[in-house]
Amino acid sequence: xxxxxxxxxxxxxxxxxxxxxxxxxxxxxxxxxxxxxxxxxxxxxxxxxxxxxxxxxxxxxxxxxxxxxxxxxxxxxxxxxxxxxxxxxxxxxxxxxxxxxxxxxxxxxxxxxxxxxxxxxxxxxxxxxxxxxxxxxxxxxxxxxxxxxxxxxxxxxxxxxxxxxxxxxxxxxxxxxxxxxxxxxxxxxxxxxxxxxxxxxxxxxxxxxxxxxxxxxxxxxxxxxxxxxxxxxxxxxxxxxxxxxxxxxxxxxxxxxxxxxxxxxxxxxxxxxxxxxxxxxxxxxxxxxxxxxxxxxxxxxxxxxxxxxxxxxxxxxxxxxxxxxxxxxxxxxxxxxxxxxxxxxxxxxxxxxxxxxxxxxxxxxxxxxxxxxxxxxxxxxxxxxxxxxxxxxxxxxxxxxxxxxxxxxxxxxxxxxxxxxxxxxxxxxxxxxxxxxxx
Amino acid sequence: xxxxxxxxxxxxxxxxxxxxxxxxxxxxxxxxxxxxxxxxxxxxxxxxxxxxxxxxxxxxxxxxxxxxxxxxxxxxxxxxxxxxxxxxxxxxxxxxxxxxxxxxxxxxxxxxxxxxxxxxxxxxxxxxxxxxxxxxxxxxxxxxxxxxxxxxxxxxxxxxxxxxxxxxxxxxxxxxxxxxxxxxxxxxxxxxxxxxxxxxxxxxxxxxxxxxxxxxxxxxxxxxxxxxxxxxxxxxxxxxxxxxxxxxxxxxxxxxxxxxxxxxxxxxxxxxxxxxxxxxxxxxxxxxxxxxxxxxxxxxxxxxxxxxxxxxxxxxxxxxxxxxxxxxxxxxxxxxxxxxxxxxxxxxxxxxxxxxxxxxxxxxxxxxxxxxxxxxxxxxxxxxxxxxxxxxxxxxxxxxxxxxxxxxxxxxxxxxxxxxxxxxxxxxxxxxxxxxxxx
Numbered sequence: 001x002x003x004x005x006x007x008x009x010x011x012x013x014x015x016x017x018x019x020x021x022x023x024x025x026x027x028x029x030x031x032x033x034x035x036x037x038x039x040x041x042x043x044x045x046x047x048x049x050x051x052x053x054x055x056x057x058x059x060x061x062x063x064x065x066x067x068x069x070x071x072x073x074x075x076x077x078x079x080x081x082x083x084x085x086x087x088x089x090x091x092x093x094x095x096x097x098x099x100x101x102x103x104x105x106x107x108x109x110x111x112x113x114x115x116x117x118x119x120x121x122x123x124x125x126x127x128x129x130x131x132x133x134x135x136x137x138x139x140x141x142x143x144x145x146x147x148x149x150x151x152x153x154x155x156x157x158x159x160x161x162x163x164x165x166x167x168x169x170x171x172x173x174x175x176x177x178x179x180x181x182x183x184x185x186x187x188x189x190x191x192x193x194x195x196x197x198x199x200x201x202x203x204x205x206x207x208x209x210x211x212x213x214x215x216x217x218x219x220x221x222x223x224x225x226x227x228x229x230x231x232x233x234x235x236x237x238x239x240x241x242x243x244x245x246x247x248x249x250x251x252x253x254x255x256x257x258x259x260x261x262x263x264x265x266x267x268x269x270x271x272x273x274x275x276x277x278x279x280x281x282x283x284x285x286x287x288x289x290x291x292x293x294x295x296x297x298x299x300x301x302x303x304x305x306x307x308x309x310x311x312x313x314x315x316x317x318x319x320x321x322x323x324x325x326x327x328x329x330x331x332x333x334x335x336x337x338x339x340x341x342x343x344x345x346x347x348x349x350x351x352x353x354x355x356x357x358x359x360x361x362x363x364x365x366x367x368x369x370x371x372x373x374x375x376x377x378x379x380x381x382x383x384x385x386x387x388x389x390x391x392x393x394x395x396x397x398x399x400x401x402x403x404x405x406x407x408x409x410x411x412x413x414x415x416x417x418x419x420x421x422x423x424x425x426x427x428x429x430x431x432x433x434x435x436x437x438x439x
Numbered sequence: 440x441x442x443x444x445x446x447x448x449x450x451x452x453x454x455x456x457x458x459x460x461x462x463x464x465x466x467x468x469x470x471x472x473x474x475x476x477x478x479x480x481x482x483x484x485x486x487x488x489x490x491x492x493x494x495x496x497x498x499x500x501x502x503x504x505x506x507x508x509x510x511x512x513x514x515x516x517x518x519x520x521x522x523x524x525x526x527x528x529x530x531x532x533x534x535x536x537x538x539x540x541x542x543x544x545x546x547x548x549x550x551x552x553x554x555x556x557x558x559x560x561x562x563x564x565x566x567x568x569x570x571x572x573x574x575x576x577x578x579x580x581x582x583x584x585x586x587x588x589x590x591x592x593x594x595x596x597x598x599x600x601x602x603x604x605x606x607x608x609x610x611x612x613x614x615x616x617x618x619x620x621x622x623x624x625x626x627x628x629x630x631x632x633x634x635x636x637x638x639x640x641x642x643x644x645x646x647x648x649x650x651x652x653x654x655x656x657x658x659x660x661x662x663x664x665x666x667x668x669x670x671x672x673x674x675x676x677x678x679x680x681x682x683x684x685x686x687x688x689x690x691x692x693x694x695x696x697x698x699x700x701x702x703x704x705x706x707x708x709x710x711x712x713x714x715x716x717x718x719x720x721x722x723x724x725x726x727x728x729x730x731x732x733x734x735x736x737x738x739x740x741x742x743x744x745x746x747x748x749x750x751x752x753x754x755x756x757x758x759x760x761x762x763x764x765x766x767x768x769x770x771x772x773x774x775x776x777x778x779x780x781x782x783x784x785x786x787x788x789x790x791x792x793x794x795x796x797x798x799x800x801x802x803x804x805x806x807x808x809x810x811x812x813x814x815x816x817x818x819x820x821x822x823x824x825x826x827x828x829x830x831x832x833x834x835x836x837x838x839x840x841x842x843x844x845x846x847x848x849x850x851x852x853x854x855x856x857x858x859x860x861x862x863x864x865x866x867x868x869x870x871x872x873x874x875x876x877x878x
Contacts, residue, residue, distance in 0.1 A: 020615075051625040051626060052626075054625065054626060078618065079615045079618045079619060080615075080617075080618030080619040080620075080621060080622040081622030081623075083622075084621075084625055085622045085623055085625075086626040087626050087627045088626055168844055168845075171844075172845055172846055173747075175845055176459075176747035176748055177742075177743040177744050179517065179518045180520075180747040181743065182519060182523075183453070183520030183522075183523050183524045184456070184457065184520075184524055186493065186525060187490060187491075187526050187527055188524075188526045192742075192743055210845065280738075282740075283719055298742050298743050299719075299740065299742060300741060300742035300744050301739055301740045303616075303631075303737050304616040304619045304620065304737050305616050305741065305744075307619065308615035308616045308618060309615055310615055311611055311615065311751060312751070391844065394844035394845070395843065395844040397841055397844075404830060404834065405610075405833035405834040406607075406610060406649065407614060409614075409618060
């Protein structure tokens with residue numbers, strides 16, 4: 001039997017803010033793409049673009065097939081985006097003509113038949129653009145989006161890969177800091193404010209409600225952007241918790257908004273200060289509490305630390321991150337482009353889920369807000385439904401190898417593909433690099 | 440052979456800012472105190488004061504001997520201070536007459552023959568006061584300090600229990616966040632500033648130099664309070680790293696000072712802003728970089744999250760924390776009061792250490808600054824000596840049990856001892872609660 005002729009090549013790229021488990025998706029996808037197949041289509045070589053779609057435009061590609069299996073497997077315990085990410089939106093037609101022509105040219109030069117864009121809602125549009133526009137440029141490609149975002153705001157997916165791990169780290173940190181706070185509260189600090197990511201949605205802040213068991217969550221207070229921030233109600237809630245429990249631990253989303261829609265950080269803390277803020281909703285809330293309640297406050301801003309905390313990744317999240325990568329390859333080989341593998345929840349207890357293909361048109365550039373029913377009536381704690389939703393997502397501790405006391409991460413060679421195009425990429429005009437989100 | 444008569448009772452208390460491993464000291468001390476002994480002195484029951492010396496004054500004591508062995512053993516993986524801590528300094532004589540009389544009265548009522556105060560430099564003075572002053576109040580007691588502080592500033596101890604774990608968490612977080620940053624730097628964020636604790640000393644910030652291996656630490660920049668902050672030099676250092684590596688990760692101690700001794704946060708960022716800061720050196724540095732270098736910056740303030748991160752404790756730190764607790768009991772039973780068990784380093788590789796007794800007079804209320812030789816010539820990175828010092832302290836991952844995806848902590852009964860004194864404690868005058876450190 002003659003050897004099956006190799007299939008066309010595939011290209012993988014990472015986009016948007018990275019997560020603790022996006023590289024697990026890379027591993028799943030690359031490994032699945034390299035699996036020998038007895039029948040049907042196969043993938044030739046699997047390449048990766050450096051820094052997302054920018055690497056495609058620049059013809060800055062590396063050969064993932066040339067990496068050792070051990071190095072690729074180590075992606076499972078490596079945070080950040082191993083191939084580089086980007087914040088870059090392709091301009092729509094007709095303005096994007098030069099871009100799409102260039103992409104078709106790069107794809108043709110390297111015989112790219114499959115494109116996988118690993119990102120969030122914004123990146124889904126790029127994948128959709130390539131699926132629908134490239135045929136007009138003479139190079140049809142099977143283009144898929146592969147989900148990833150700590151924001152958990154992808155429409156149509158029960159959870160977004162990356163979210164379970166950031167939720168686990170944030171809830172753990174708040175549980176640990178609460179133990180610290182409880183021991184200091186008698187004669188020192190009584191309130192701790194922890195700021196988590198979430199410019200428009202409160203998924204991470206809400207997940208912090210798991211920090212204490214349901215029967216002990218009295219001292220917790222959750223603040224999400226979906227519920228307008230009210231200064232008086234906030235201070236009353238903190239004050240009541242301190243009076244009753246001796247202390248109060250607050251989880252606040254960075255994007256808290258006032259009733260008029262302005263961000264708290266932009267508004268200078270509800271008019272308390274008139275100057276530009278140096279950033280951070282936590283220091284604002286802390287100052288409010290200190291001034292009005294006259295208690296000692298500590299505050300923390302987790303920022304990148306939360307979304308990079310692979311050392312405490314959720315085993316469920318890691319499994320889902322790998323699974324969407326594998327599913328994307330299977331969909332592609334079955335000829336299903338212009339979709340994203342999403343996660344459908346089948347049951348809460350025990351948690352069961354499966355992967356489905358969602359058409360990109362239905363989800364790109366939309367955001368899924370936190371449903372109100374996941375919070376308690378006063379909005380400051382988790383509801384029973386909220387616990388049922390979040391708890392399965394943080395279960396299990398994904399293995400993390402250490403050496404010399406620190407986490408070990410993958411070391412890829414990132415061997416550059418030889419450039420085949422004569423002209424380098426030149427960005428038309430001086431289009432600013434906006435990115436869907438400013439994070 | 441008749442049963443040996445029980446010895447006098449012992450009292451344990453926690454003081455100052457807590458750590459991820461202070462409860463491991465509690466476990467070691469309580470377990471050691473309860474060990475049956477064939478000869479020599481023994482301890483009767485082991486009690487704990489709630490909220491440090493305040494619990495002694497208030498006669499707010501609990502019976503640690505009544506806790507189950509399983510609950511006590513779980514202290515090894517529980518952050519915070521399980522018995523409550525305090526920020527409270529006893530006034531010296533003659534002003535403190537009422538305090539010492541009260542303490543003698545409480546000790547007499549509960550037959551306390553041994554007192555163990557688990558804290559830092561400030562708490563050592565309290566232990567020393569009780570050792571030297573209580574005899575004049577008719578109740579001599581064997582009083583010891585037991586070391587604990589994330590600040591690593593205890594004079595005469597190679598390392599302070601609690602420090603190794605915070606160093607491990609901070610260095611891990613910076614390593615993980617650096618992986619994140621490196622993947623965003625091409626088209627988005629180029630600088631990440633992580634603020635760690637350290638009001639007067641740069642031990643934690645310096646330990647962050649371990650985040651990258653020695654041959655790759657080019658993009659790192661360490662800022663410690665021992666070296667005066669210079670705005671121009673800082674910006675040049677960041678700029679050079681971004682130019683060379685594409686990104687720069689900064690670890691900054693909260694207590695950075697200008698050349699004139701003012702704290703950066705108090706000075707409003709070297710005169711950039713004229714108003715009171717809401718706190719945090721990281722947002723100040725981030726604003727400086729953004730304004731002057733015109734690059735996108737992310738910043739994080741770890742605060743309590745770093746010192747409570749028991750889920751990532753150093754195995755070496757945990758062993759040392761337990762060992763100082765056990766050593767304190769052995770010293771006490773040998774009649775050696777007015778000392779603190781400290782850690783002496785015997786060798787770097789492999790790391791070997793032993794415990795010695797240091798007289799309290801020599802170390803109380805002093806602070807150990809970071810030696811200059813642990814940093815590189817330009818002060819922005821670790822020296823070889825710095826790596827040799829810090830590396831052994833973060834080695835090993837201390838076990839942490841999880842349930843439902845979150846760390847499991849000890850649940851003590853904290854059974855109150857029946858009060859024997861008629862009068863409650865009343866603080867003389869309205870003395871403010873200062874605390875040695877404002878943290």
